[in-house]
Amino acid sequence: MARLGYLGLLSLLQKIALWEWVTRLGYMGLLSLLQKIALWEWVTRLGYMGLLSYPKAGYVRFNGARYKSFTERKTRGEAVQACAADGGTLAMPKNSPTNTFLANLAKVVKSRWIGLTDANKDGHWVFEDGQTLESSGYANWRPGEPKPPNPRGGCAGFWSRGSSWSEQDCNFRRGFICQLSEGV
């Protein structure tokens, strides 16, 4: 039973239902020990991947992905971790309709991180999935942004108002928007 604790992504009710199901199979004597282990490993892995805990609360579907805006302010790194905990990434607006949708997704308390950074190479903007901003053919920088090159690079996010982007030090604390890809 202690291993249930590993299934942190499952709700308590889901864990109980799973355990009942696995246990019942075992009682029935239908599974060898190795089969039980394999089954449990599989169930655990599904839990890690978040496949059993969908639909995620608060995510809204748009053009084949789901998005959620968070108002708590985090550093870029903390925001990435928060999205990963939901099985996703920071949101990646790669076209105008998606960008407009994200900008209007929820009430904006402060500016919000998106999944775009030049932290690895100043001036070289890359989305969370590795695609370069240039190859996406879309950008929506606020006038004067991104800021002049600095040695550390930065991270992009929605400006406080509207749908344009600004560059900020990645250690600033902003709200953020997470994205779950279809099928994740």
Ligand SMILES: [Ca+2]
């Ligand atoms: Ca920069």
